Structure formats: C-alpha cells, structure tokens
Amino acid sequence: MRVAILAHEQFPDRAKTALGVLRYADHDVVAVLDRDNPGEQVSSFVPDVQDAPIVTGMDDLEPDEVETLLIGIAPIGGGLEESWRADVRTALEYGCDVVSGLHYFLSEDEEFARLAAENGCELRDVRRPPDDLTVSDGVAGDVDAEVILTVGTDCSVGKMTTTMELARDAREAGYDAAVIPTGQTGIMIEGWGNPVDRVVSDFTAGAVEEMIVERGDEYDYLFVEGQGSIVHPAYSAVTCGILHGAMPDRLVLCHDAGREAIHGYESFPLPSIPSYVDLYESLAAPVSEASVVAGALNTAGLDDDAARDALEEYAAELDAPATDVIRFGTDDLLEVLL
Amino acid sequence: MRVAILAHEQFPDRAKTALGVLRYADHDVVAVLDRDNPGEQVSSFVPDVQDAPIVTGMDDLEPDEVETLLIGIAPIGGGLEESWRADVRTALEYGCDVVSGLHYFLSEDEEFARLAAENGCELRDVRRPPDDLTVSDGVAGDVDAEVILTVGTDCSVGKMTTTMELARDAREAGYDAAVIPTGQTGIMIEGWGNPVDRVVSDFTAGAVEEMIVERGDEYDYLFVEGQGSIVHPAYSAVTCGILHGAMPDRLVLCHDAGREAIHGYESFPLPSIPSYVDLYESLAAPVSEASVVAGALNTAGLDDDAARDALEEYAAELDAPATDVIRFGTDDLLEVLL
Numbered sequence: 193m194r195v196a197i198l199a200h201e202q203f204p205d206r207a208k209t210a211l212g213v214l215r216y217a218d219h220d221v222v223a224v225l226d227r228d229n230p231g232e233q234v235s236s237f238v239p240d241v242q243d244a245p246i247v248t249g250m251d252d253l254e255p256d257e258v259e260t261l262l263i264g265i266a267p268i269g270g271g272l273e274e275s276w277r278a279d280v281r282t283a284l285e286y287g288c289d290v291v292s293g294l295h296y297f298l299s300e301d302e303e304f305a306r307l308a309a310e311n312g313c314e315l316r317d318v319r320r321p322p323d324d325l326t327v328s329d330g331v332a333g334d335v336d337a338e339v340i341l342t343v344g345t346d347c348s349v350g351k352m353t354t355t356m357e358l359a360r361d362a363r364e365a366g367y368d369a370a371v372i373p374t375g376q377t378g379i380m381i382e383g384w385g386n387p388v389d390r391v392v393s394d395f396t397a398g399a400v401e402e403m404i405v406e407r408g409d410e411y412d413y414l415f416v417e418g419q420g421s422i423v424h425p426a427y428s429a430v431t432c433g434i435l436h437g438a439m440p441d442r443l444v445l446c447h448d449a450g451r452e453a454i455h456g457y458e459s460f461p462l463p464s465i466p467s468y469v470d471l472y473e474s475l476a477a478p479v480s481e482a483s484v485v486a487g488a489l490n491t492a493g494l495d496d497d498a499a500r501d502a503l504e505e506y507a508a509e510l511d512a513p514a515t516d517v518i519r520f521g522t523d524d525l526l527e528v529l530l
Numbered sequence: 531m532r533v534a535i536l537a538h539e540q541f542p543d544r545a546k547t548a549l550g551v552l553r554y555a556d557h558d559v560v561a562v563l564d565r566d567n568p569g570e571q572v573s574s575f576v577p578d579v580q581d582a583p584i585v586t587g588m589d590d591l592e593p594d595e596v597e598t599l600l601i602g603i604a605p606i607g608g609g610l611e612e613s614w615r616a617d618v619r620t621a622l623e624y625g626c627d628v629v630s631g632l633h634y635f636l637s638e639d640e641e642f643a644r645l646a647a648e649n650g651c652e653l654r655d656v657r658r659p660p661d662d663l664t665v666s667d668g669v670a671g672d673v674d675a676e677v678i679l680t681v682g683t684d685c686s687v688g689k690m691t692t693t694m695e696l697a698r699d700a701r702e703a704g705y706d707a708a709v710i711p712t713g714q715t716g717i718m719i720e721g722w723g724n725p726v727d728r729v730v731s732d733f734t735a736g737a738v739e740e741m742i743v744e745r746g747d748e749y750d751y752l753f754v755e756g757q758g759s760i761v762h763p764a765y766s767a768v769t770c771g772i773l774h775g776a777m778p779d780r781l782v783l784c785h786d787a788g789r790e791a792i793h794g795y796e797s798f799p800l801p802s803i804p805s806y807v808d809l810y811e812s813l814a815a816p817v818s819e820a821s822v823v824a825g826a827l828n829t830a831g832l833d834d835d836a837a838r839d840a841l842e843e844y845a846a847e848l849d850a851p852a853t854d855v856i857r858f859g860t861d862d863l864l865e866v867l868l
Binding site (some may be wrong): 195211242291327329330388389390391392393394395396397423424425426428429430431432433436437454457459460462463467470472474475477478479511 | 665666668709726728729730731732733734735736760761762763764765766767768769770771774776777789792795797798800801805808809812813815816817
C-alpha cells in the first residue's frame with residue numbers, strides 16, 4: 193500500500209504514530225507531509241526507519257502516486273486541525289482512503305463524507321470501536337498460541353515499540369508470530385485491531401479477547417500491545433482489562449530509565465520494580481497465571497556505559513533478563529520468550 | 531416524587547432495581563406495575579421495604595397520581611420488551627417523566643421522543659453517560675470527605691446494598707454522609723450519578739473522580755458504590771477504574787457466603803479471602819493507601835446459626851469485623867468506619 197503520512201510541524205519528535213508506521217508498517221511510504229521541512233528526507237531526522245521525501249502537502253504528490261493518507265500526529269484533545277483540511281480534501285479528490293486516529297471522526301465530517309462518497313474512498317477512523325464488541329467470555333486462555341503481553345510502569349515507556357520489535361524479530365527468526373494491536377498506532381501499523389481505550393468500559397476485556405480468539409489458533413505466538421500502567425491514576429482500568437482479557441502466559445515489563453513519577457501526574461511516585469512484578473503477577477493469577485519473564489528498558493537518554501549499568505540494575509530488580517530493544521536488539525528477550 | 535415502577539412478571543426476585551428503589555429511595559412509590567399480580571401489595575412479597583399496591587399497568591393509575599415511571603427491571607441484553615410500550619406511552623400521555631436503565635435508550639425511540647416532546651416530559655436514560663466525561667486528574671484524594679468504597683469477591687455479592695445500608699444508617703446516626711452511585715440502580719435511587727460501566731474505558735476513573743470532587747467537600751463521608759470484582763474475567767477493568775478514580779480511604783469487602791467461583795464464569799474459582807485483601811490493598815496503594823477495614827457477607831441462604839458461624843469465619847479471614855447488613859444491621863461496621 194502506497195501511503196502518505198501527515199505530520200505537519202511535529203515531525204519527528206512529536207509524531208509517534210508517523211514514526212511507528214515508518215518503522216514497523218509494511219506500507220510503502222511515498223511522502224511525509226510536513227510544511228516545516230519540505231525538500232528534506234526522513235533520513236535526515238531519523239536514520240533507522242524507512243526513508244521518504246518530506247513535502248509541503250498532498251498537492252505536491254500526483255494522484256497516481258498514493259493510495260492512502262494516514263494522519264500521523266494527534267494534537268492534545270484529538271481534534272482536527274483546520275490547517276489539515278486541505279490535505280484531507282485533496283487526498284479524497286485523488287481517490288485516496290484516509291486513515292485517522294483522531295478523536296474527531298473524519299467520517300462524521302460533512303465535507304469529508306461527501307467527498308469520500310463522490311470519489312469512492314473510505315474514511316477509516318481507527319479510534320471508533322466496532323459496534324459489535326461485548327463483554328468477555330473468559331476464553332482467551334483457550335487459544336493455542338503462547339500469549340505475551342507488554343505491561344508498563346507508566347504510559348509512554350515503550351510498550352508499543354517493544355511489542356513491534358519482538359514480533360518482527362520473532363518472525364524474522366522464523367517463528368509464527370503476530371501482533372494484537374490495542375491502540376491507534378498499533379492499529380495503523382497492523383491495519384486492524386480494536387482501540388481498547390475507546391470501548392465501553394464493560395467491554396475492555398472483551399475487546400481484547402475478541403482479537404486473541406480471532407488470531408490465537410493461527411499463530412504460535414501473539415504479542416499483545418499493552419496500554420497504560422496498573423498503577424496509573426487515570427488509565428489503570430484499560431491496563432487491567434487488557435491483562436485479564438488477553439489472559440497472557442508471559443509478561444514483559446517496560447520501563448523508562450530514570451522515570452520516577454507518573455508522567456503528568458507527578459505527585460504519584462512510581463513504586464519499586466519488584467512491587468510492579470508482584471502486582472502484575474498477583475492481579476493476573478486469579479484469571480490467568482502469568483509471570484514477568486523479561487524487561488524492556490528505554491535508555492535513550494543515557495550513554496552506552498550508563499545504559500549498561502541501568503540495564504544491569506533493572507535486570508537485578510526484575511530477577512529476569514532485560515534489555516533496551518532499540519539500542520541492543522531483542523535477542524536476550526526472545527531467548528526467554530520463545 | 532410520586533413514582534410508579536414497572537416490574538412485569540419479574541417482581542420481586544428478578545427485579546433488583548425495583549426492589550432497590552422500594553428499599554432505599556426517597557420517592558413515594560404509588561404503584562408497582564406487574565401484570566402477574568394485580569390487586570396484591572408489595573408487602574405480601576417483601577416485608578421490609580416501602581409498601582405499595584401492585585397494578586396491571588399505567589392505565590390503572592390516574593394522571594394526577596403519578597409524576598414519574600421508573601423501569602425497574604432489565605431483561606438479559608437490556609432491550610425494551612415491546613409489551614412494556616403501552617405503559618411507557620400512557621406515562622408520557624399522562625405527562626410523566628420516564629427513567630430507564632436499559633441499554634435501549636428510550637430517548638432514541640421515535641414514538642417516545644415524539645410523545646415526550648408533545649407532553650413536555652423527560653426521557654431519562656440513566657445508562658447513557660454524560661458527554662462531558664474525561665480522563666481522571668488524579669485529585670479525588672484531595673477532597674475533605676472520608677471515602678469508603680465497597681469492593682467485592684464477585685458481581686452480585688451485595689456492594690450496592692451494603693453501600694446504601696451504610697449510608698442510610700450513618701445519616702440516621704447523625705453523620706453527614708452521601709452515596710456516590712456508579713450503576714443504574716444506585717443512580718435511580720439517588721437521582722444522579724454516572725453509569726461507570728458504560729463510559730469510555732479511558733474515562734472509567736475520571737467518571738468516578740468527577741462525582742467524588744462534586745460532592746467530596748460537602749460531606750464528611752462518601753460511600754462509593756463499587757462494581758464487579760478485581761478478579762472478574764470480564765468486569766475487572768471497571769472495578770480497577772473505580773478503585774483508582776475514587777481514591778478511597780477505606781474498603782469494605784463484600785462476599786456471598788458459599789460462593790466458590792465467579793458467577794457465570796464457573797471455571798474461575800474465587801481466590802481466598804486474605805488474597806482478595808492483599809490484592810485490593812496492594813493495587814490501591816500506589817494511587818491511594820486504602821485498607822480493608824470491614825466485611826459484608828450475604829448469608830441469605832443460611833439459618834441464623836450457620837450465618838453466625840459463616841460471619842465468624844469471614845471476620846477471621848479478613849482480620850476485621852464483618853456482618854450481614856440486612857440480617858444483623860450495620861452497627862458493627864459503622865463502628866470501625868465512622
């Protein structure tokens with residue numbers, strides 16, 4: 193699929209979805225739209241992902257160059273920036289589908305809905321849950337696949353990245369592995385999935401179970417993208433629903449080196465690493481026995497020596513192997529997971 | 531408020547909402563609609579709640595006798611039974627408001643919406659969450675009130691009943707206490723509240739926090755109606771969101787004597803009582819230190835001697851006072867809670 197990714201004024205540092213797609217998706221990215229850096233290349237900013245030219249807008253592309261426009265950024269609040277309207281409009285006039293993870297549903301925008309109908313394109317709001325979700329039946333544990341869930345000490349500590357790296361490397365090593373995407377970036381990368389943080393709260397576990405059951409007998413390993421943290425004052429419900437809905441066999445605890453308090457909720461200090469292990473395992477146990485068997489630490493802010501020290505300490509606290517999957521690869525983790 | 535309660539063919543045993551309203555609400559119940567038992571009295575079936583005549587339908591009441599019709603039962607799936615339509619229609623023609631906890635929203639029913647508009651009445655779907663809910667700010671712990679949350683070993687073990695009994699008796703003893711309702715029956719009884727199991731999963735904690743913040747500085751004690759169980763394969767997300775959103779000071783663990791597995795999920799045995807205590811306390815701790823300080827046991831299926839034995843054993847497992855609040859009153863619990 194030939195895609196353009198909209199990331200105006202936020203590429204690369206505040207464009208988590210755009211970067212995730214560039215790094216992990218199978219799509220052929222023909223351009224990144226960023227009016228701040230036209231004429232540049234993705235590789236000038238981010239060396240280790242798929243390269244693509246950066247252009248000012250959809251007008252810079254020819255209609256036959258691109259099939260889909262992905263909205264690769266999200267402003268706080270998840271609204272539609274009016275300055276993006278022209279790009280979406282042009283995409284639809286070109287006959288492109290448009291995929292968005294905004295809270296603002298493009299399919300409910302009158303102009304976009306009309307243009308999509310006129311041009312035979314699809315407006316795909318990945319944050320709108322399917323209408324047929326329901327409560328969990330408690331059966332995710334029955335699938336053949338080994339289910340591996342990433343859990344975190346906080347939001348934005350690398351759960352999506354770790355999930356994608358592990359699944360990709362497992363597949364490259366010849367294992368039959370799939371990702372179960374639970375958030376907007378994962379869904380855009382994989383091209384399917386339920387946005388678990390947007391479903392009716394009673395259906396949280398059910399929305400995960402439905403995906404596990406759908407894929408669980410086709411693969412040997414399912415890597416489930418975790419969300420939030422079980423100690424997060426706002427988002428723990430989603431974390432708990434994923435833990436019980438996925439009924440994982442193994443957990444990978446993700447953490448950001450040096451983080452000491454919940455991001456944005458600084459009056460809540462993070463508990464110790466061993467107490468996270470106890471909490472995730474004891475909460476999982478009545479529904480599905482699961483152990484924290486590995487750790488993933490984001491050491492991006494540290495030099496190599498400091499990173500190795502941090503990893504050694506993290507592994508000791510976990511009593512399990514740990515690595516930074518971006519910096520040092522996934523070998524140490526896959527060895528205990530597969 | 532003069533209310534009629536619809537409970538056709540399910541009164542009293544399968545009419546939890548109707549019974550809750552009869553038992554706890556301040557409303558003046560002028561009739562229960564049950565076409566199976568016209569001419570009887572509520573008191574012939576349930577001795578210890580507000581009495582009211584049982585009639586066949588709204589036609590048996592005069593327009594000036596009643597102000598509001600409450601739907602007091604819910605079929606599996608939460609749809610509208612077509613055989614109830616005539617009663618809702620008559621209520622609206624009488625100028626009554628209609629309050630419903632069905633998943634089927636009466637306000638979206640074309641005929642009801644038209645009749646409500648014509649007669650100046652309100653269709654109040656208590657299961658439809660307000661549009662302005664959002665994520666938690668993590669501030670419920672800042673309110674002046676002591677927050678007391680009922681938690682459970684499973685669904686339907688007495689959390690709503692215990693909450694209502696404790697709050698009522700605390701008020702009667704002169705304490706300034708309020709209920710924070712989180713489910714449809716609680717909302718119908720109290721006349722306000724957020725249906726926490728129907729909100730967007732990311733807003734679960736926020737929906738509870740909003741209520742705590744709204745009432746928390748006006749009262750000395752808030753009794754929060756818990757939902758589900760932290761070990762429930764389907765509903766634990768809601769339980770976890772309430773635990774962290776309410777930031778309780780004290781927990782009351784509710785249990786049904788003799789229950790050994792999750793109701794409807796019989797392959798999941800209940801953990802031991804001490805492990806529930808550990809789990810609720812350790813999950814609460816990173817967000818808000820809370821202790822299980824009392825237990826409420828439903829002993830309805832036991833004779834007096836067996837009930838006392840069961841309570842003694844339950845209190846020992848909890849290492850805290852325990853009682854059956856319906857059978858033996860709330861004194862033992864209020865002593866440690868207030």
